[in-house]
Amino acid sequence: MRSRLTTLAIGTAALVAAGLVAPGTAGAITGGTEDLANRYSNVGLILFYDDGVRYRCTATLVQPDVLLTAGHCTFGTSGGTIVTFDPDVARTPTEAAAEIPTAADPALGFQPGDLGADDGEWRIGTASTHPAYSDFTDLDNWNDVGVVQLAEPVAGITPASIADRGALDEVAQPALNKTAVTVVGYGTEVRKPVAGPQKPTPMSYPIVRRYTDAIGQKLTPQILQTNGNENDNRAGGGSCFGDSGGPSFLDGDIVTVTSYGRTDNCRYIDGLQRVDIGVVQDWLATFGVTPAA
Known part of the structure; x- marks a missing residue:
């Protein structure tokens, strides 16, 4: 997971610590359009902990209880991974502190009890990484794929489909x-x-x-x-x-x-x-x- 912070050419996860995304380690779709119409409603923001630090990535609902994401967003994580499908999560650090959950014990990562009654839009799941994920060491066997199995299926959002082989x-x-x-x-x-x-x-x-x-x-x-x-x-x-x-x-x-x-x-x-x-x-x-x- 360290490569996401120290080697910017590898991996594109963003650090979220103490309610803030660390400057210089986060970015966005360049030249992109904000999804104000919720066109991609099955694409969500995921948060997780590694070595006591909270990170974020993006994931897609591909089954009512399964998210598809990158392997480097699931590899070595602590506790659970949480997701929201809100297209507009936070515009300022103050909003982030109010809207984004934190783990009671960062060393253990997210636990079900960390999502209180006011966090109804967030869901928790368990991350798995492709068994042949090379952690950016083998270009021929990159396999940078992971999934998050949610504790409960998501209702009201149509999962995205995977393309045919080839x-x-x-x-x-x-x-x-x-x-x-x-x-x-x-x-x-x-x-x-x-x-x-x-x-x-x-x-x-x-x-x-x-x-x-x-x-x-x-x-x-x-x-x-x-x-x-x-x-x-x-x-x-x-x-x-x-x-x-x-x-x-x-x-x-x-x-x-x-x-x-x-x-x-x-x-x-x-x-x-x-x-x-x-x-x-x-x-x-x-x-x-x-x-x-």
Whole structure:
């Protein structure tokens, strides 16, 4: 989990400590649109603890009681993982302190009792990581996929569907550079600070759901690499810290989850873990998650 903080090129989870997202470690879908219409209602914000520190990622409801996310958002976590599907979680540190739950004992992580009566929009579950997740050590066997099994099924939200096996192979080069996937996540925006050097920087707030289109650049057996440049006239922007585990959709189905980025200001190259491949789909099937018929 340390790689999400010290190596910005690997993993895109965001730190949430003491009710705040640490500046410089969080970001958002660059060039994205706030999901004010709740278009992606099955995409949620997840929170979890590791070594006493609270983090956040993005996840998607793929069964009434199963969330799909990145492996680095489930690997080595303490206690439970909680989720909300609110598209507008907090716009200021004050709102975050009031709206975002904390664990009574950070070393133990979230426990069911940490969600009080006023936290009705939050649900708790148990995280699992793909058994072949390489923790960013093996490019040929990345497998950056995880799930969260919720204690109770979610009512009133239609789960998203997983793409058929090999769906991305249908848009390999040269079609890839003309194909956009829709990336969704809860990272915060990259913008110029109010004071100091006016360099676009990942900011901590607001914590809201956003989406954008990203153009395919390279496809490997494990990874879809996209161009995360918001100035690309072929599409929108890309993903950033806090968007980890969030889905990308192609023709309405999930084809990837956000895995990593290559720059500390969330520009240019994004790495998205494919979920349309056998090694991932065979594992997801053990949780009852299979491609749409």
